Amino acid sequence: MERRSFGILTLAAAAATILPARAAEKAVSIVLVHGAFVDASGWRALYDILTKDGYEVLVVQNPTITLKDDVAVTQRVIAKAKNPVVLVGHSYGGSVITEAGNDPKVRSLVYLAAFAPDVGESVAKLAENPVQGEPQAPLLPPEDGFLIVDPAKFPTAFAADVDAATTAFMATAQVPWGLNAVGGVITQAAWKSKPSHFMIATEDHMVPPTAQRAMARRAGSWTQELRSSHAVMMSHPDEVAAFITAAGEAIR
Template sequence: MIRKLTGLLALATVAAPILPAHAADKPFSVVLVHGAFVDASGWRAVHDRLTEDGYEVLVVQNPTITLEDDVAITQKAIAKAKHPVILVGHSYGGSVITEAGNDPKVRSLVYLAAFAPDVGESVAKLAETPVPGEPGAPLLPPADGFLIVDPAKFPAAFAADVDPGTTAFMARAQVPWGLDAVGGVITHAAWKSKPSYFMVTTQDRMVPPTAQRTMAKRADGKTQEIASSHAVMMSRPDEVAAFIESADGSKQ
C-alpha cells in the first residue's frame, strides 16, 4: 500500500501542469479614464496586458455629463489605488485627468489621442479652431444638451483600424456627451507640475494630430507618435500598454 501511494504521488507530480509565473507586483497603480461617446469597455485589452504585467489597474466609468462629476468619480478611483498612480486619459478623458491629476497620489499623466487643456480652457475651446488639412470630428448638432458623432461617419472617424463589426456596434451604442462636459473649464492643470506623456495618433479624425502635438509641446511632455486611429487603445493595445508602463514619473 505504501509503495502504491508513493507511486501515485510521483505520478501526480509528473502530471501536474506547470503554471505560468505571474509578473511581480509593480509599485504603481494605473487608473484608466475613457473619453466621450464610449464607455470603459474599450480599455479591456490594455487592462488585461497591464494586469498580466503586475500592475493594479482601476478602470473609471464616467457618465460624461459634466466635467465636474467625471473628475469626482476619477478622484474616487485614485483614492482606492494601493500605490502611486499613473493616470491615463483617452480623448476627452485627457481633460478629466488634467484636473483630477492634481491629487498628490498621482505620479504621472498619460494622454492618448487626448485633449490637455490649460487653466481657463475647455475641450470646446480647444476644438473650436480647425486645423487646415486635417478633418474635425463629424459631430451632429447638439440635441437636448448632448452631442453624438454622426453614426454613419463614426467608424471611419473614430476607429477606422478596428474590426468593422465592432465599430458598427460602437456607432449605435454611443454614449451622448454632455455640453457641460465639453465646456467644462480647467481650474488647475496637472501637467504643469506632473510628468506627462503623450501618444499622438497620426491617423486620427477626431482630434487632429497637429492639435495633439501642440498640446504635448505646451505641456513639455514626452511624445510618441503612432499610426493609429482615434481608438488607439483598441487597435494598438500592446503599444499603448508599453507606453503607459514607461510613465514611471520621471521626466525623460
C-alpha cells in the first residue's frame, strides 16, 4: 500500500478548513461577573461568541459570601486583562461591578438585568420596596446566614425561557447567597464617573423591570430592553453579545 506523507503546511491548510474562523484580536478585554445563586458556568454561550469574535474574555468566579470579597476577586481578574476592560455584571453582579468598576483599567460598565446601587446602598436596601404589580424573587427565609431561591419556583422565576432540564439542574445546584453580600454597601459608585450600558429584561421575575429602568435612568445608562427572563445571557446570548460589543466599540 502506498504511504503518503503530509507536510506541516498541508496539515495546517487542512485544519483551517475544519476549524471555525476566528476574528482578529480586539483591543478590548471583557470581564464577566455572575450574580447570586449561580456560578460562572452560565456565561458559557456568551463566552464562546465573544472569544470567537476576537475578544479576550475573562470570567470571575465569585463566592457570593460577602460583597467585599467578591469585589476583591473581581479586581484580581481585572488585573490580568491585557486591554482596557468592559466590566459586565448580571443581577447581584451589578453591585460587584459598581464597586470594582472604579479600577482605572475599567472603561465601561454593562449591567444585565442587574442591580446598580448608589453610594450607601446595598442590594438589600434596593429590594426593600416591592414594585406593585410585578413579581418578587421567591426567596426562602435565611438559613445559617444564606439565602436561596425556592427550588420549586426557581425555573419560572429565574430562567423561564431556558430549557427545562437546565433550569431543573440550576435549581438543585444553587449557590447560597451570603447575607453579607446581600447587605454589602457601595462606597464609590463607578457609574457616576464611567459610561454604562443597561440591558433591561422585561420578563424578569427576580429584579423587577421597573426597578431596572429606574436604576438605569439614575445612572444615565444607555439602555436596551429585551423580552427575556432574568437569565438573559443564557436565553439570548447573541443579543447580549451584540450589546456588550457595542459597549466595547464605544470605548475604542
